[in-house]
Amino acid sequence: MTVQGDAFDVVIIGGGVLGCAVAARLSSTTASVVLLEAEADVAEHASKGNAGVAVSYYGAPGLQQTDLINASNPLWEELTERLDVPFRRIGGLMIALTSDEEDHLPATLDEIRACGVQADLFTAAQALDREPLINAHVRAAVSMPAEGIIDPMRLTVAYANLAAANGVQVRLSERVVAMEYDGEFTRIVTDRGSVRARFVVNAAGVAAGAISALASGEPLTCFPRKGQYILLDRSFGSQLSSIVFSTHTPTTKGSNVVPTTHGSVLLGPTAQDITDADDRSTDAETLDSILEKAARLVPATKDADRIKVFAANRPAGDEAHRLRMDRVVPNLLHVTDRSAGVSISPAAADLALQLLWQSGLDAADDPAATVRLPTLRRLRTDPHPETLTDVDPLYGQVVCACEHVSAAEIQAALSGPVPATSIDGIRKRTGAAYGRCQGSLCMAGLSFLTAMATHTGPSDVHQTARGTVGS
Amino acid sequence: MTPHAIVVGAGLTGLGCATELASRLPVTLIDRIPVVGGETGWHSPDIQRLAANAESKGVRMLLGATGLRWEQQRLLLASPGSISWIPGSVLFYAGGIRPATAIDVHVSGDRPAGVIPATVALHLLQSGIRLWSHAVVVGASHWAAETAHAIHGYGGTVTAVVTEGSTPGWADRVVTDASDLRVTGRARVDALHCTVSGSAVAIPCDAVILAGPCRPNRNITGALNQGPHNVVFAQPDDDVAGLDRYEHGCRTAQDWIQNQEGLS
Numbered sequence: 001m002t003v004q005g006d007a008f009d010v011v012i013i014g015g016g017v018l019g020c021a022v023a024a025r026l027s028s029t030t031a032s033v034v035l036l037e038a039e040a041d042v043a044e045h046a047s048k049g050n051a052g053v054a055v056s057y058y059g060a061p062g063l064q065q066t067d068l069i070n071a072s073n074p075l076w077e078e079l080t081e082r083l084d085v086p087f088r089r090i091g092g093l094m095i096a097l098t099s100d101e102e103d104h105l106p107a108t109l110d111e112i113r114a115c116g117v118q119a120d121l122f123t124a125a126q127a128l129d130r131e132p133l134i135n136a137h138v139r140a141a142v143s144m145p146a147e148g149i150i151d152p153m154r155l156t157v158a159y160a161n162l163a164a165a166n167g168v169q170v171r172l173s174e175r176v177v178a179m180e181y182d183g184e185f186t187r188i189v190t191d192r193g194s195v196r197a198r199f200v201v202n203a204a205g206v207a208a209g210a211i212s213a214l215a216s217g218e219p220l221t222c223f224p225r226k227g228q229y230i231l232l233d234r235s236f237g238s239q240l241s242s243i244v245f246s247t248h249t250p251t252t253k254g255s256n257v258v259p260t261t262h263g264s265v266l267l268g269p270t271a272q273d274i275t276d277a278d279d280r281s282t283d284a285e286t287l288d289s290i291l292e293k294a295a296r297l298v299p300a301t302k303d304a305d306r307i308k309v310f311a312a313n314r315p316a317g318d319e320a321h322r323l324r325m326d327r328v329v330p331n332l333l334h335v336t337d338r339s340a341g342v343s344i345s346p347a348a349a350d351l352a353l354q355l356l357w358q359s360g361l362d363a364a365d366d367p368a369a370t371v372r373l374p375t376l377r378r379l380r381t382d383p384h385p386e387t388l389t390d391v392d393p394l395y396g397q398v399v400c401a402c403e404h405v406s407a408a409e410i411q412a413a414l415s416g417p418v419p420a421t422s423i424d425g426i427r428k429r430t431g432a433a434y435g436r437c438q439g440s441l442c443m444a445g446l447s448f449l450t451a452m453a454t455h456t457g458p459s460d461v462h463q464t465a466r467g468t469v470g471s
Numbered sequence: 472m473t474p475h476a477i478v479v480g481a482g483l484t485g486l487g488c489a490t491e492l493a494s495r496l497p498v499t500l501i502d503r504i505p506v507v508g509g510e511t512g513w514h515s516p517d518i519q520r521l522a523a524n525a526e527s528k529g530v531r532m533l534l535g536a537t538g539l540r541w542e543q544q545r546l547l548l549a550s551p552g553s554i555s556w557i558p559g560s561v562l563f564y565a566g567g568i569r570p571a572t573a574i575d576v577h578v579s580g581d582r583p584a585g586v587i588p589a590t591v592a593l594h595l596l597q598s599g600i601r602l603w604s605h606a607v608v609v610g611a612s613h614w615a616a617e618t619a620h621a622i623h624g625y626g627g628t629v630t631a632v633v634t635e636g637s638t639p640g641w642a643d644r645v646v647t648d649a650s651d652l653r654v655t656g657r658a659r660v661d662a663l664h665c666t667v668s669g670s671a672v673a674i675p676c677d678a679v680i681l682a683g684p685c686r687p688n689r690n691i692t693g694a695l696n697q698g699p700h701n702v703v704f705a706q707p708d709d710d711v712a713g714l715d716r717y718e719h720g721c722r723t724a725q726d727w728i729q730n731q732e733g734l735s
Binding site: 230234235278280281282283284287306307308309310311379380385386387388389393394395396397398401402404406435436437438439440441443444447457458459462463464466467468469470471 | 503537539540547549550551552553554555556566569570572573574577579580581582583584585587588589590591594595598600601602603604651653655656657658659660677678681686688689690692695696
């Protein structure tokens, strides 16, 4: 379908992991698509602030969310290879440390298996054999071998890059302020202009309730659930080989110890329901509690070097998940999820396209579309680093000394289909300034490179998506 | 293999280390920037004298090369246009110091733009650009004083926040014995909050500069922690000034040499 001028087949509201996944999927069809993101970069908020786990099990059997996790989980190896995203299926251990927790394990095991997910009951000895760093007082554990770790920022950016490479317009810093449906098109008014589209995809995360209200759709309760995290240094992370979960209780999924694809380790998240989605503050008391819970699972976390703390707000609501057409506004598709956005994203994108087709989207799969992004070799992890400068001499110029990020990788981040426009944007795409010195060696260099790429001065260069280095 | 020392970092400490070692075994001195001097700067007369002395003792300089990975008696080195392994039987790491990070000094709160390590602030300010009108400088390292000086240079004001110890003389306002540091600000930082003698204090500002205490850099994979017997960390623990760093480097090398002789 060809739509002229400012009119598109589909507008996607939200450049988080779900919005970008849907954009990537639609980009391999003939549909014309525009994605609107209020922030100055994709992969903000919950899509950059999460534990980076591609889960095999999250919720109860029978939920659509569970079906989507099951459909997504086997795809990760192929998909992350195709999109050049770090992923490792390292498996998870849910460990029981008290008799109460031990009593809970069989029920949890039954639920995991009822979801169709592989899980095994481990004795204490088996658990310690799998992950020697867990608390030696472990009584039993559930092993979940299909759990994987993924870089959620690289995943989201890769979805966006693939979409943009196939012609999706990715518009950043453009906030939706009003919507009006005329029976054929929805006119979406933003703070910078307007677009028209036959279909609207609501992938606005924490703001999905507000977007549904603007579209005059069904009520959708969405509120921010704050999670605080502590990041531990790679010198510790290199010793940990499994994700370690606390035993789920009826009230909470607990705190976790999660290796990251960078080699560091994340502790958290906490869960605190708040009202202000922009409140991403950490507090000393909560951070202490994270350390205490983590040390209970993996005692050595106590003495590991800490790199940074951060908080992010994931969408929460009365329902775990809403991925269906609105029942009031016929061209409005909700793609929202509580906590498992990364883990459902491949299958959710497929389902979104099915639902749009069923609702009359006139677009066919486009065999000419690309489904693969070029693989960018990385200095820190490349198996043959001594050959990198043959590809690009800039690989020999190390900008971030902690994470071994070269100027070649930074230039790629600054010039991709959805390029970094801030120091934090480079961090999300390359890991620069993510390490133990937190940019004290490289941030000046990153700000010069960002300033040059964005044609701005040193004072106006963006440190984060929202804020500049100078005032 | 023939014993061969690699010294990473050609500042005062690394020069001291390399010069001392050169009397006993071949030494290669590397630095990630293409000149000697490290933080002291290549233009310092002391640096030029000590570098000339090092070379006269046979120290081989390999400048503009970043050490990445230390494994099985070799070091992976990256320099513009070339990435290669060089052999070495022992690695001396004198890769400089950095200011403590936000988590090192227990800063919680928001994570807005405008919270900046002092080394970065100095680098940017040295271009003479007015970046901030009112900065809070946390810590009392030499970077703190230099950053304050640069901000005063264009008429900005500086509040010093120190958690313990001395009262710095370089600030317009000083908050001592501050605890529970917390940053606020959504897009950019708007204040640093802290507790002083049980009372809450809010300091409005447009930048928070993290300026200490000093921490040693550690950035070569395989040489991150104390442990490997053929890695020697040569950085001073503290904010050791000037030529004392050179002496520290010399002593670290002497201790290692004595230890080797004791073993043989």
